[in-house]
Amino acid sequence: MEYNLDNAIRKIPDFPKKGILFYDITGILMKPEAFNYCIDKMEELYASSGVNAIAVIESRGFLFGAPLAIRLKMPLILLRKKGKLPGETYSVKFTLEYGEDVIEVHKEDVDSSQNILLIDDLIATGGTLKAAIELLTKGGARVARVFGIVGLPFLNYADILKGYPVKTLINYHAE
């Protein structure tokens, strides 16, 4: 069954700063039909794709990756900001529009047997996802697929994620 996700995505002007139109997925979460549509679609896409683990980026990625991990009965690997994971971690520093950020993963959660589906809520420049791929690769895993609910292809994530099969459920284009 198809669902028009656009109806459930809230558009917030000037967030987090003036001139940015923010695509907010919390509207999806408040509509069970929309949220279930997303998880059903993700299950269709990845149930027989050969992936055997799911990695999610803090914290909105958790919202879509966790239900999928339950459905597919696959391990769920958390990728978090610096200092949030209590065990021994791999760590990757990356550049954002303003300054730097660090993303970490528990060393014991990553190994060379994994074909990973990497999930975030929204794909914009792809910078965070690229850092996440580098992080998982440090642990010997292979990132096989990349998924976001929302894509903003005009920010050119396809370039930085070249070679990785990326899927989204809905795309928005520059105003």
Added chain:
Amino acid sequence: MEYNLDNAIRKIPDFPKKGILFYDITGILMKPEAFNYCIDKMEELYASSGVNAIAVIESRGFLFGAPLAIRLKMPLILLRKKGKLPGETYSVKFTLEYGEDVIEVHKEDVDSSQNILLIDDLIATGGTLKAAIELLTKGGARVARVFGIVGLPFLNYADILKGYPVKTLINYHAE
């Protein structure tokens, strides 16, 4: 089917600071059998409990509340740190061991028709949950149930959450 959750919970000494033993739920996420056991149990507990919406506390609460919202087809309300939610919010300031914190919810996500199941991963002093209850009450909702995967009853959350039915799947006691 029963599952010994203790086997899946990682115990990290001296995190986030010396003298604290941290109960880490990421071990549950990495074991599909353990993670599914948690969601199955939550579904058993709350499918017929009269709740009609689920609220989750950033960010580990998202991991357990999102799959349950999918299973029960209920709205999922995010409770986040200050500045993370893009729309208009209610906000509650509360005291932590070191300083203060602020928790927020989108105004449009809360209303007086809601009987809410409030979820976090771990219940310790109950201070954050108490602030979350105050926040949801500001919007006219009623918090009907409170749930955590892990409980630390020796930190006396039962006192601060008096009057709210609290359930956990596993409890730990002071060493």
